[in-house]
Amino acid sequence: MKIGEVAERTQLAPRLIRYYEQQGLLTPDRADNGYRTYTDEHVERVGRIAGLVQAGIPTRLVKVLLDAEDAAARDEPTCPAQVAEQLAAELGPLEARIACLTRSRDTIRTYLERTRHEALLSANASAPT
DSSP states (O other), X not given: XXXXXXXXXXXXXXXXXXXXXXXXXXXXXXXXXXXXXXXXXXXXXXXXXXXXXXXXXXXXXXXXXXXXXXXHHTTOOOOOHHHHHHHHHHHHHHHHHHHHHHHHHHHHHHHHHHTTOXXXXXXXXXXOO
């Protein structure tokens, strides 16, 4: 499939998908004419990358995480000391972002309940809490 279909299926701009490629997060196949070609696995990977980035993970760490996942899939060692150090360094800031988002979610929920708009909460019940 072409990049336009990947963009449509992932709801991302083609430019962002090309950026992921430039960052070494995605390696599409190339057709004989040089055009990028993507598979369903690429679509899944783009979705995974986008989810991690939206969660506040910097792309340099997304690369580390994806490389570790790929190594695990090949039954290779996945966490050398350098990777563990990078992950440990990111853990504190990530926990802080999660705490901030949790407080924001709780504040919004409390506000909706107090203003008698709690029905809107059930409309978003599928969102993780």
